[in-house]
Amino acid sequence: MNYTIGFFSSQKQCKSSVRFYLFFPVILVAQTVLSQPLDFRNTENWLVLPEKSPEFFKEGFIDSTYLKSVDVFYIFPTILVDYADARWNAEMSDIAWRDEALETAIRYQASAWLECGRMFAPYYRQAHLKAYDSIEGRGRTALLFAYEDIRAAFQLYLENYNHGRPFILAGHSQGCTQLMLLIKEFIDEKPLAKQLIAAYMPGIGLNVNEFHSIPFMTKPNQYGGFVTWNTMNDQADNDMYPLWYKGKACINPVSWDLTKFTSRSMHKGFYYMNEKCYDQVFETELIDGAICVRNFRAPFKMAVKKYKNLHIGDINLFWKDISLNCKERIKAYLSEL
Numbered sequence: 001m002n003y004t005i006g007f008f009s010s011q012k013q014c015k016s017s018v019r020f021y022l023f024f025p026v027i028l029v030a031q032t033v034l035s036q037p038l039d040f041r042n043t044e045n046w047l048v049l050p051e052k053s054p055e056f057f058k059e060g061f062i063d064s065t066y067l068k069s070v071d072v073f074y075i076f077p078t079i080l081v082d083y084a085d086a087r088w089n090a091e092m093s094d095i096a097w098r099d100e101a102l103e104t105a106i107r108y109q110a111s112a113w114l115e116c117g118r119m120f121a122p123y124y125r126q127a128h129l130k131a132y133d134s135i136e137g138r139g140r141t142a143l144l145f146a147y148e149d150i151r152a153a154f155q156l157y158l159e160n161y162n163h164g165r166p167f168i169l170a171g172h173s174q175g176c177t178q179l180m181l182l183i184k185e186f187i188d189e190k191p192l193a194k195q196l197i198a199a200y201m202p203g204i205g206l207n208v209n210e211f212h213s214i215p216f217m218t219k220p221n222q223y224g225g226f227v228t229w230n231t232m233n234d235q236a237d238n239d240m241y242p243l244w245y246k247g248k249a250c251i252n253p254v255s256w257d258l259t260k261f262t263s264r265s266m267h268k269g270f271y272y273m274n275e276k277c278y279d280q281v282f283e284t285e286l287i288d289g290a291i292c293v294r295n296f297r298a299p300f301k302m303a304v305k306k307y308k309n310l311h312i313g314d315i316n317l318f319w320k321d322i323s324l325n326c327k328e329r330i331k332a333y334l335s336e337l
Helices: 055-060 095-108 110-116 129-133 138-162 174-187 191-195 240-245 300-304 316-335
Strands: 002-010 021-029 046-048 071-075 118-122 167-171 196-200 225-227 283-287 290-294
Touching: 046 095, 055 110, 071 110, 071 138, 071 174, 095 110, 110 118, 110 167, 110 316, 118 138, 129 138, 138 174, 167 174, 174 191, 174 196, 191 196, 196 316
Parallel strands: 071 118, 071 167, 167 196, 196 225
Antiparallel strands: 002 021, 046 118, 283 290
């Protein structure tokens, strides 16, 4: 089975920083995986299930409108990033890695979809960041090894929880690499496509025609397709942008269409590290393949000044925008049933 996927590679002169990722497409050919996938009948292999939610989810939960009818399947980004680490894949015995997935990715990313349906978020023995520097070698095996866990988790979800319910797919960075494989195997040109409300896939370079039957959505109430974006600071980087972003699919995640500019007044909410959500924080400009955010209001202006690439904030910069838009798409989907 052949999969065309988008993925990121660390910028070689910035290997010590997890903040700078590059994206480009590659062909991954499925290989024999030497280890069995995780057993997802064991709830310890899930970060979030309907019957297993972190306490901070319970504190932030308000609207339960869609819990009875919709599911969310979320895949977290790369956390295994230390180049001094010799491993190619994460291990479930790594408690620090497990805790970081929960306290960063689930708290600041997955929470954007908290009110959009029952949540399912599996652990998976993700590939180390260096896998993207060795995609023709050991990195390929590491990524496909990780996908076997995602595949097993999704299969268990379908067999034991779904029961014909519509669903949202969401991820970030390597999480979207895995989502792309999942969509190509299970959803694209398959009956399951009828149950897909939307796939939110930021932090990865995707083509407009990445899938056959799953379109790139350019209207805020559209459903049955995917949206993607890559966040940069106030202007395109002359080194990264021409090589990795230009020409890729990108929505404006404030207006959820191809609007070129949005004002601060349109921005719904940035979920900050103090666990508060701030609205009207920045303006956006949609360029070819990326979204530039600029003119941050105080005190956030200084916090982002040092970054050219805001990949790390692809979700929490637009946290409330994502939540509200997802509900809009769900409403549109359910109205047609």
